[in-house]
Amino acid sequence: MFENLSERLSGVFDRLTKQGSLSEEDVKTALREVRVALLEADVSLPVARDFVKTVQDKATGQAVTKSVTPGQQVVKIVHDALVDVLKGEAEPGALKVDNPPAPILMVGLQGGGKTTTTAKLAKRLKERDGKKVLMASLDVNRPAAMEQLAILGTQIGVDTLPIVKGENPVAIAKRAKTQAGLGGYDVYMLDTAGRLSIDEELMAQVEAVRDVANPRETLLVVDGLTGQDAVNTAQNFDDRIGITGVVLTRMDGDGRGGAALSMRAVTGKPIRFVGLGEKMDALETFEPERIAGRILGMGDIVALVEKAQETIEAEQAEKMMKRMAKGQFNMNDLRMQLEQMIKMGGMQGMMGMMPGMGKMAKQVESAGLDDSILKQQIALIQSMTKKERANPALLQASRKKRIAAGAGLEVSDLNRLMKMHRQMSDMMKKMGKMGKGGMLKQAMK
Numbered sequence: 001m002f003e004n005l006s007e008r009l010s011g012v013f014d015r016l017t018k019q020g021s022l023s024e025e026d027v028k029t030a031l032r033e034v035r036v037a038l039l040e041a042d043v044s045l046p047v048a049r050d051f052v053k054t055v056q057d058k059a060t061g062q063a064v065t066k067s068v069t070p071g072q073q074v075v076k077i078v079h080d081a082l083v084d085v086l087k088g089e090a091e092p093g094a095l096k097v098d099n100p101p102a103p104i105l106m107v108g109l110q111g112g113g114k115t116t117t118t119a120k121l122a123k124r125l126k127e128r129d130g131k132k133v134l135m136a137s138l139d140v141n142r143p144a145a146m147e148q149l150a151i152l153g154t155q156i157g158v159d160t161l162p163i164v165k166g167e168n169p170v171a172i173a174k175r176a177k178t179q180a181g182l183g184g185y186d187v188y189m190l191d192t193a194g195r196l197s198i199d200e201e202l203m204a205q206v207e208a209v210r211d212v213a214n215p216r217e218t219l220l221v222v223d224g225l226t227g228q229d230a231v232n233t234a235q236n237f238d239d240r241i242g243i244t245g246v247v248l249t250r251m252d253g254d255g256r257g258g259a260a261l262s263m264r265a266v267t268g269k270p271i272r273f274v275g276l277g278e279k280m281d282a283l284e285t286f287e288p289e290r291i292a293g294r295i296l297g298m299g300d301i302v303a304l305v306e307k308a309q310e311t312i313e314a315e316q317a318e319k320m321m322k323r324m325a326k327g328q329f330n331m332n333d334l335r336m337q338l339e340q341m342i343k344m345g346g347m348q349g350m351m352g353m354m355p356g357m358g359k360m361a362k363q364v365e366s367a368g369l370d371d372s373i374l375k376q377q378i379a380l381i382q383s384m385t386k387k388e389r390a391n392p393a394l395l396q397a398s399r400k401k402r403i404a405a406g407a408g409l410e411v412s413d414l415n416r417l418m419k420m421h422r423q424m425s426d427m428m429k430k431m432g433k434m435g436k437g438g439m440l441k442q443a444m445k
């Protein structure tokens with residue numbers, strides 16, 4: 001279902017009229033699809049509606065940048081607006097842990113990844129910030145949960161509060177606080193009990209612990225795959241306990257991250273971290289740009305457009321396009337293309353940015369096809385005479401030998417270059433017919 005999203009969007013974008021600025025009709029057409037995309041990505045309806053309205057006001061009438069299509073321009077505007085909503089005021093990864101021992105309260109439903117995230121965060125605080133951390137499990141209903149935290153603690157080299165049978169959560173919190181003070185800990189983390197759903201007993205318990213610990217940070221851990229449920233959970237916890245941030249787990253799964261947008265829009269609470277797997281290192285600081293890209297499902301087309309805006313000299317490209325459309329793509333043009341590829345981050349960089357091409361970029365890397373190939377090809381072109389560059393049809397056997405030798409390469413290398421030239425000039429002819437910006441449009445498909 002999701003795979004077709006970028007196709008559908010680019011289909012709409014292709015139909016957008018080509019004019020100097022975005023018309024209301026253009027924007028409306030594109031945004032209808034964006035709204036469906038958001039809903040499919042698990043963004044709640046009121047949030048999607050509000051969001052689209054904001055973008056519509058922003059986009060209508062905006063001038064279209066020269067080297068991109070109106071569709072790409074809309075994507076960029078939508079993307080930037082997503083980032084705006086997702087961004088919190090403060091640095092997401094910066095936890096308030098001054099004034100030792102600083103308490104961090106971890107809350108959430110059972111199975112959301114609370115215990116795992118507690119340990120991941122402890123490891124991060126220890127390794128990145130050089131903090132001495134103590135972890136304590138308050139899950140008295142599930143001895144296995146207390147054991148789990150102790151095992152993880154041993155694994156990451158972080159102390160856990162010794163387990164005392166029959167102690168209640170508030171007593172454990174008090175003991176953790178005392179122990180953290182005596183033991184010279186910078187931070188102590190309280191991993192509260194979870195329930196399968198929100199209930200009064202759970203809330204009352206977490207509240208009591210909060211009052212004892214007076215936490216500097218109260219982080220809610222929620223499963224990012226649960227979409228709207230995650231948002232309701234967050235709202236409930238925030239109303240009752242007051243949270244300072246959210247950790248979205250299982251963002252390594254298939255979910256499209258729409259929960260993040262609803263979460264921000266509905267609760268106003270910042271997303272601080274995302275969990276990306278079961279391993280202790282699989283925790284990252286929340287990055288709005290990345291989630292925005294994921295919600296849109298457009299690969300990093302936005303980055304591609306940005307880079308294109310930076311690197312492509314519009315006039316030069318336009319002239320080239322005109323010649324290409326007429327089938328006059330020569331070695332000088334190819335050389336310019338190759339140089340541009342290097343500028344845009346090389347083959348891997350380019351492919352990594354195109355939707356669906358990420359895997360291929362890895363293959364390119366493992367096959368040893370890197371920028372040195374691009375440079376060799378440029379050297380071959382440099383070794384040609386002016387006439388040969390303008391008219392590659394002249395390249396027969398004896399000329400080929402001379403050119404290859406001149407570049408310190410083999411004739412087979414030159415043959416490869418010529419094959420690529422032929423393929424590209426065919427492609428260019430097609431794309432040239434699609435008009436200005438055709439190349440990028442092709443990349444969006």
Ligand code: GDP
Pocket residue numbers: 108109110111112113114115116117194248249250251252253274275276277278282
């Ligand atoms: P708790 O009940 O909230 O404490 O949940 P746990 O920490 O025990 O996690 C439940 C399961 O989810 C465990 O098997 C974890 O390994 C797994 N888990 C936690 N975070 C992530 C994550 O970010 N990605 C994936 N794939 N699994 C996770």
